[in-house]
Amino acid sequence: xxxxxxxxxxxxxxxxxxxxxxxxxxxxxxxxxxxxxxxxxxxxxxxxxxxxxxxxxxxxxxxxxxxxxxxxxxxxxxxxxxxxxxxxxxxxxxxxxxxxxxxxxxxxxxxxxxxxxxxxxxxxxxxxxxxxxxxxxxxxxxxxxxxxxxxxxxxxxxxxxxxxxxxxxxxxxxxxxxxxxxxxxxxxxxxxxxxxxxxxxxxxxxxxxxxxxxxxxxxxxxxxxxxxxxxxxxxxxxxxxxxxxxxxxxxxxxxxxxxxxxxxxxxxxxxxxxxxxxxxxxxxxxxxxxxxxxxxxxxxxxxxxxxx
Numbered sequence: 677x678x679x680x681x682x683x684x685x686x687x688x689x690x691x692x693x694x695x696x697x698x699x700x701x702x703x704x705x706x707x708x709x710x711x712x713x714x715x716x717x718x719x720x721x722x723x724x725x726x727x728x729x730x731x732x733x734x735x736x737x738x739x740x741x742x743x744x745x746x747x748x749x750x751x752x753x754x755x756x757x758x759x760x761x762x763x764x765x766x767x768x769x770x771x772x773x774x775x776x777x778x779x780x781x782x783x784x785x786x787x788x789x790x791x792x793x794x795x796x797x798x799x800x801x802x803x804x805x806x807x808x809x810x811x812x813x814x815x816x817x818x819x820x821x822x823x824x825x826x827x828x829x830x831x832x833x834x835x836x837x838x839x840x841x842x843x844x845x846x847x848x849x850x851x852x853x854x855x856x857x858x859x860x861x862x863x864x865x866x867x868x869x870x871x872x873x874x875x876x877x878x879x880x881x882x883x884x885x886x887x888x889x890x891x892x893x894x895x896x897x898x899x900x901x902x903x904x905x906x907x908x909x910x911x912x913x914x915x916x917x918x919x920x921x922x923x924x925x926x927x928x929x930x931x932x933x934x935x936x937x938x939x940x941x942x943x944x945x946x947x948x949x950x951x952x953x954x955x956x957x958x959x960x961x962x963x964x965x966x967x968x969x970x971x972x973x974x975x976x977x978x979x980x981x982x983x984x
Contacts, residue, residue: 678742679703680831680862681727686736688722688886696722698886700736704831709853709863711877713870719886720866721761724833727864728758741830754782757824757832763816765823767809771800774808775822782827794822797852799845814845821849825856832856834865838872850876906937906948908955908962918958924951935962 681704688697697719704710714720725731727738729745729752738745740752765774775791795801798818803811808819817837824832834853838846853863853876867873873880874894881891890897913932924947927936939946955962 680706682739684737687734689734708878711873712866712881714883718883755830757829759820759824759834761836772804778823779826784827831862907966908935909964911961911963
C-alpha cells in the first residue's frame with residue numbers, strides 16, 4: 677500500500693546556519709492518526725511546512741500518496757488540508773464566504789451541501805453569516821479547520837489545533853477527528869496537550885532539536901517505556917534505605933516515610949513479591965501502598981531529557 681506521506685532523508689538548514697531538521701525519515705499510513713510531539717523549536721512546524729509545500733527543504737524528498745511534492749506540486753497539495761498554528765484569514769469576510777472561497781482555490785466546484793455539513797460538524801452553522809472579526813478565538817480556530825476541510829482532502833494536518841480552545845470545544849473537535857479517520861482521512865497532528873495524543877493517536881513520533889527520536893505504535897510505546905510505580909507508606913519513617921534493599925533500587929522520599937519502587941509490568945517476575953519479602957526481613961512495615969503507571973507525558977519528558 678502506498679504511504680499517505682513518505683519522508684526520506686529530509687534536512688532543513690536556514691540561511692543563519694541553524695539546522696531545523698536532521699535526516700528525517702518517516703512514513704505515515706493511510707487512514708491513521710499520527711501525533712508528533714516535541715518541545716518548542718523542535719522542528720514540528722518546519723516538517724509540516726515542507727510536506728505542505730510552504731517551506732523549501734535543503735535536501736531529501738517527500739511524497740504525498742505517491743506524488744512528489746516538488747515535481748507534482750499541484751496534485752500533492754490538492755490532497756492536503758492544513759490547519760496552521762497562526763490564524764490567517766480575511767477578518768471582514770463571512771464564515772460561509774471564507775470556507776467556500778477556500779474550496780474554490782483548489783479548483784473544486786461549488787458544493788453548498790458539503791460546506792453546510794462541515795460548518796455544522798464544527799458548530800459554526802449558526803455563525804455562517806457572521807464576519808470573522810466577530811468570532812471568539814475558539815470559533816476562529818474551528819473556522820481554520822473548516823477551511824482546511826473545504827476541498828475534501830485525503831490528509832489533514834493539524835498544527836496545535838486546540839490551542840486557545842476551551843475544554844468542551846476541544847472534545848467536539850476530537851470527535852470530528854475520529855469521524856474523519858473513520859471516513860478514511862489520514863490525520864497528522866502536533867499538540868502540546870500530551871493527554872490528547874495518548875487518547876487519540878494510533879502512532880506517536882517524538883522530535884527534539886530537529887531529530888526524530890522515535891516513531892512507535894502508541895500501545896507498543898506504552899508497553900516498552902511505560903513503567904508502574906509502587907509507593908509504600910511506612911509505619912515509621914527511616915533515615916536511609918537498608919543496604920539489604922539496595923538491589924531493588926528504591927527511592928526514599930524527603931521525610932523518610934515513603935519508599936518508591938519502579939517496575940516493568942511486562943517482566944516476569946516483576947520483583948514486587950521479592951521486595952515485600954525483603955522489607956519484612958529488614959524489619960520494615962508499611963501501612964498503605966499505591967500503584968501508579970507512567971503516562972505518555974512522563975515517557976515524553978524522559979526521552980527529551982535523554983537527548984539533551
